[in-house]
Amino acid sequence: xxxxxxxxxxxxxxxxxxxxxxxxxxxxxxxxxxxxxxxxxxxxxxxxxxxxxxxxxxxxxxxxxxxxxxxxxxxxxxxxxxxxxxxxxxxxxxxxxxxxxxxxxxxxxxxxxxxxxxxxxxxxxxxxxxxxxxxxxxxxxxxxxxxxxxxxxxxxxxxxxxxxxxxxxxxxxxxxxxxxxxxxxxxxxxxxxxxxxxxxxxxxxxxxxxxxxxxxxxxxxxxxxxxxxxxxxxxxxxxxxxxxxxxxxxxxxxxxxxxxxxxxxxxxxxxxxxxxxxxxxxxxxxxxxxxxxxxxxxxxxxxxxxxxxxxxxxxxxxxxxxxxxxxxxxxxxxxxxxxxxxxxxxxxxxxxxxxxxxxxxxxxxxxxxxxxxxxxxxxxxxxxxxxxxxxxxxxxxxxxxxxxxxxxxxxxxxxxxxxxxxxxxxxxxxxxxxxxxxxxxxxxxxxxxxxxxxxxxxxxxxxxxxxxxxxxxxxxxxxxxxxxxxxxxxxxxxxxxxxxxxxxxxxxxxxxxxxxxxxxxxx
Numbered sequence: 001x002x003x004x005x006x007x008x009x010x011x012x013x014x015x016x017x018x019x020x021x022x023x024x025x026x027x028x029x030x031x032x033x034x035x036x037x038x039x040x041x042x043x044x045x046x047x048x049x050x051x052x053x054x055x056x057x058x059x060x061x062x063x064x065x066x067x068x069x070x071x072x073x074x075x076x077x078x079x080x081x082x083x084x085x086x087x088x089x090x091x092x093x094x095x096x097x098x099x100x101x102x103x104x105x106x107x108x109x110x111x112x113x114x115x116x117x118x119x120x121x122x123x124x125x126x127x128x129x130x131x132x133x134x135x136x137x138x139x140x141x142x143x144x145x146x147x148x149x150x151x152x153x154x155x156x157x158x159x160x161x162x163x164x165x166x167x168x169x170x171x172x173x174x175x176x177x178x179x180x181x182x183x184x185x186x187x188x189x190x191x192x193x194x195x196x197x198x199x200x201x202x203x204x205x206x207x208x209x210x211x212x213x214x215x216x217x218x219x220x221x222x223x224x225x226x227x228x229x230x231x232x233x234x235x236x237x238x239x240x241x242x243x244x245x246x247x248x249x250x251x252x253x254x255x256x257x258x259x260x261x262x263x264x265x266x267x268x269x270x271x272x273x274x275x276x277x278x279x280x281x282x283x284x285x286x287x288x289x290x291x292x293x294x295x296x297x298x299x300x301x302x303x304x305x306x307x308x309x310x311x312x313x314x315x316x317x318x319x320x321x322x323x324x325x326x327x328x329x330x331x332x333x334x335x336x337x338x339x340x341x342x343x344x345x346x347x348x349x350x351x352x353x354x355x356x357x358x359x360x361x362x363x364x365x366x367x368x369x370x371x372x373x374x375x376x377x378x379x380x381x382x383x384x385x386x387x388x389x390x391x392x393x394x395x396x397x398x399x400x401x402x403x404x405x406x407x408x409x410x411x412x413x414x415x416x417x418x419x420x421x422x423x424x425x426x427x428x429x430x431x432x433x434x435x436x437x438x439x440x441x442x443x444x445x446x447x448x449x450x451x452x453x454x455x456x457x458x459x460x461x462x463x464x465x466x467x468x469x470x471x472x473x474x475x476x477x478x479x480x481x482x483x484x485x486x487x488x489x490x491x492x493x494x495x496x497x498x499x500x501x502x503x504x505x506x507x508x509x510x511x512x513x514x515x516x517x518x519x520x521x522x523x
Contacts, residue, residue: 015428034189037077037094040127040166044237045081045088052079053116054109074105078113080122080188083241086248089117090129095167101131102173107144107260116152121250123160125240126175145172150343152179157357164236165190165226166476170214178225182243182306184236185226191458192219192226202326221309224347229309238350242304246318246325247518250358266300276492280406280431284438287333290315290365293405297321297496303328306338306351311343312336316351318360322500324507327355330365331416334405340412341372342385349388353510356396361503364393364417367406386415394421395519400497404428404477404486409437419485424509425502426486432477434485441468446470 035043041050047143057074074095080089091110095104110126117124155161156179165178165185169192176194185192193214200206200213212218220229228243230236273296281288295301298319305317312335317328331338339363356361368489371377372384393400393415400423408416413434419426428434434441443466455465480486490498 012237034097034167035093036357037092037127037129039384040164040233040237041077041079041081041090041092041412041476042236043088044125044127044240045083046085050079050081052077053113054078056280057105057109065261073204074103074109075101076106076109078109080113080116083244084248086244086507087120088124088125088244088248089113089120089122090127093167095129095131102144104140104142104144107141107147111144111147111151114148114465117159118151118155121159123162123244123248123250124155125162125164126170126176126290127164127166128179129165131168132171132173142172142303144332145176148176149179152176156181157353159250160358162240162243162396164240164275165192165216166233166236167191170194170196181247182228183219184228184230184240186230186233186236187216188232190216197340199330212471217309220307224242224307224310224343227481234395238440243318246304246320246360247358270497271495272497273297273326273495276495279431279492282431284406284433287337289334290338290367290405293365293495294319294330297499298328299323300395307347311347312343313338313341314344314348316348321363321496321503324500324503325359326361326363326503327351328365329366329417333367336372337369338367338407339369339372340386340415341377342380342382345382345385345389349392350483352389352392352396356392356398359398361399361506362396362401362417363499364400364402366402366404366408368409368412368416369407370412380402384522385405386411390415392419392519393417393423395521396422397509397511399424399509401425401502401506402427403490403499404432404434404496406433407438408432419487427488427490427498428477428480428486429492430477430489433475434477434480435474439475440471440475443467 029089049366075094076091077094078089078091080087082088093106114124152161160182161180162179163183165177165183167190169177169190170239171194174192188211191210191214194208195203197208197210197213200208204453211393216226216229219226228236228239232238274295276293279288279293279296291303291305294303294315294317300320300388303317303319305315307316313332315328315330315332318326319326329352331340352362354360362382371382378467400417402417402423402425404427416421443463447466450459450461450466451463455459477486477489481489488498
């Protein structure tokens with residue numbers, strides 16, 4: 001009898017799989033050749049590692065004819081697998097089943113896999129491709145979304161959460177991805193919006209397409225909602241796997257995989273950065289590509305940038321240095337001269353908080369002329385948003401190393417992980433300029449009478465001489481070093497070796513935090 005039951009289960013599972021694959025494949029061909037829910041998981045995870053949960057679950061709704069439509073699995077594939085041998089929990093919505101809409105059973109499957117991930121401290125990945133709440137199930141669908149949101153919050157800062165938007169994601173469905181740590185979108189096939197183009201046209205009379213309103217380019221370049229924009233689903237899976245090199249090891253244990261990766265790292269920790277000897281332009285008005293500096297100092301020139309299309313005046317991303325994983329925050333002189341504005345502050349603050357939550361050391365590369373002035377920034381709340389970055393750096397207890405490559409002016413010097421807000425090691429190049437403001441602006445304030453005399457030819461001193469005098473006195477790193485605000489002034493070619501030594505020494509850093517429920521970051 002047991003043999004017969006086993007055969008029956010095997011046959012049923014096979015029939016379910018083949019039937020759903022056939023239907024999903026047919027639907028996919030109609031919908032821009034999208035992959036099926038299972039295909040997506042199998043392409044993402046390590047071969048042969050996927051273990052599916054709840055294949056026999058079906059809905060319990062008996063209204064609007066649904067009593068005659070009870071597909072097993074209820075429109076979502078869930079289970080556990082590995083990526084780069086790191087364990088992961090995942091779910092993938094099936095658009096071919098009720099349009100991937102979320103009902104009570106569908107939501108319970110997702111909640112179950114999230115609970116599993118939280119209990120076992122493993123990352124969770126959600127592949128979203130859904131028409132939204134299942135209208136036939138009424139408030140149970142809304143309750144299902146809220147149950148998921150609640151778990152997103154419970155998981156936040158405990159396990160990494162990743163959302164892949166592989167189709168439409170509208171209304172309440174967008175808030176679960178919004179709470180997660182990283183959102184991936186694919187060009188021309190994925191959309192996110194609270195209200196669609198038709199509703200907007202009715203209410204505000206604006207004409208807008210789905211792509212313009214909530215496409216991958218919109219959210220990765222304008223709104224900042226999406227962190228990665230990918231041309232295809234295959235490229236998206238590759239990018240997720242690349243990200244997993246840095247965030248897959250939640251507990252930060254020295255696992256055999258991590259040790260093997262370190263052993264294979266042929267990039268010497270003591271490698272000199274000869275390219276950087278003359279890399280920073282002598283003229284502080286000339287921009288340079290900060291990403292080139294980053295690639296020069298990290299292991300094997302591998303830098304995984306996050307939100308590369310949004311707030312380009314600041315760079316955030318992951319790398320290894322000497323086999324130690326780090327998060328990098330850097331001003332970009334090529335975009336708005338590297339100033340801090342609203343978008344840059346929020347982007348960097350969120351990234352810093354992620355790194356701190358998961359014990360990833362922070363390297364901050366500073367070349368910042370200050371905060372962006374203007375009414376648009378002030379009315380938009382630059383004070384509040386800039387304070388988020390200040391709060392994030394001050395709150396972080398991971399190892400924090402800061403290198404000033406050139407400008408560090410005004411309040412932006414303080415905010416960019418200065419010694420005063422808790423950085424462990426603060427370094428600077430000899431080219432660093434640490435001051436309240438640039439020499440030109442400072443001369444205008446400090447020497448008003450002398451400038452007036454120069455214009456009236458009452459003195460032989462020139463404006464250029466006053467600027468040079470200020471630069472010699474203040475626009476250098478030596479005064480800060482004398483005060484102990486800098487630990488060392490280093491040569492550019494020493495950058496990699498110096499930072500790796502400090503990272504190694506800081507690996508056992510421990511901070512005793514004051515007892516409190518939580519801080520009140522200026523949201």
